[in-house]
Amino acid sequence: MLGRLILGVVKGLIVGGLLGFALAKLGFAAPVAIVAYLAAALAGVLVGLVAGKPIWAKDAKIEAGMKAFAGALLGAGLMYAARRWLTAPVPLPLGELGGANLSLGEAAGGTGTFGGLAVTSLAAIAALLGGFYEADNDPSDEEKPGAKPAVKAAAGGNNKRIAASAAADELDDEFEVEPEKKRAKK
Numbered sequence: 001m002l003g004r005l006i007l008g009v010v011k012g013l014i015v016g017g018l019l020g021f022a023l024a025k026l027g028f029a030a031p032v033a034i035v036a037y038l039a040a041a042l043a044g045v046l047v048g049l050v051a052g053k054p055i056w057a058k059d060a061k062i063e064a065g066m067k068a069f070a071g072a073l074l075g076a077g078l079m080y081a082a083r084r085w086l087t088a089p090v091p092l093p094l095g096e097l098g099g100a101n102l103s104l105g106e107a108a109g110g111t112g113t114f115g116g117l118a119v120t121s122l123a124a125i126a127a128l129l130g131g132f133y134e135a136d137n138d139p140s141d142e143e144k145p146g147a148k149p150a151v152k153a154a155a156g157g158n159n160k161r162i163a164a165s166a167a168a169d170e171l172d173d174e175f176e177v178e179p180e181k182k183r184a185k186k
Contacts, residue, residue, distance in 0.1 A: 001135060008134025009127045011051050016043050016126025020119035029119070030112045036083065037076045039118060043126045044068070044075025051130040052137035071129055078125045086115030086124070 019039060028035055048064060048071035049055045055064035090112055114120045 004137065005131050005135040008051050008130040008132070010130075011134065012047050012125075012127035012130025013123050015046050015050065015130070016123035017119060019043050019046070019126070020117070020122035023118040023122075030116045031118050033083070036118070036121070037079050039122055040075040040079035040125050041072040042075075043122050044071030044073070044078075044129055047071055047075075047126045047129045048133065052133035067133055071133075074129060075125055078128065079121065082115035082121045082125060084115070086121065087113045089113055090117060090120060 019042065023029070023031060023035070023039055028039075031039065045068040048067035048069070052067060053060040053063055055061060057064075112120075114124070
């Protein structure tokens with residue numbers, strides 16, 4: 001489970017980091033609120049599609065769609081929390097990522113906060129969602145090829161099958177006895 005959690009966090013960091021980097025290159029290193037919420041919703045959708053059971057897996061389209069929808073809502077909510085409470089300044093110089101954005105201001109010295117910058121906030125949100133989705137996906141729940149479903153075994157499905165095959169064998173024996181009696185009479 002810890003391995004799946006780490007994998008989900010890494011998937012989320014990649015998705016959120018790339019999306020935040022793209023926004024920074026477009027001039028939104030510290031985006032206004034509406035852009036930040038839309039980007040967080042998009043990050044939630046993308047993470048919902050690739051983390052856990054990905055959309056390209058067999059029988060995963062509905063599950064991935066539901067995770068994407070929930071990820072959009074959770075992403076926007078987590079962006080509110082990030083912008084509200086992640087106010088610690090980023091200790092590293094941003095260089096080109098923050099230089100073109102006027103919303104950072106000269107008072108901040110060209111640095112932003114973790115919740116205010118697109119790269120850091122989207123990466124954190126996507127990592128949280130990716131870790132949750134990946135840890136929630138338990139591969140042991142998936143049916144292995146050739147394995148009998150646990151529901152049928154618990155409901156007594158195996159016993160009915162054995163009883164049904166025994167009854168079929170008895171019928172076969174009865175049909176085989178009759179021709180032998182006819183041959184004996186001749």
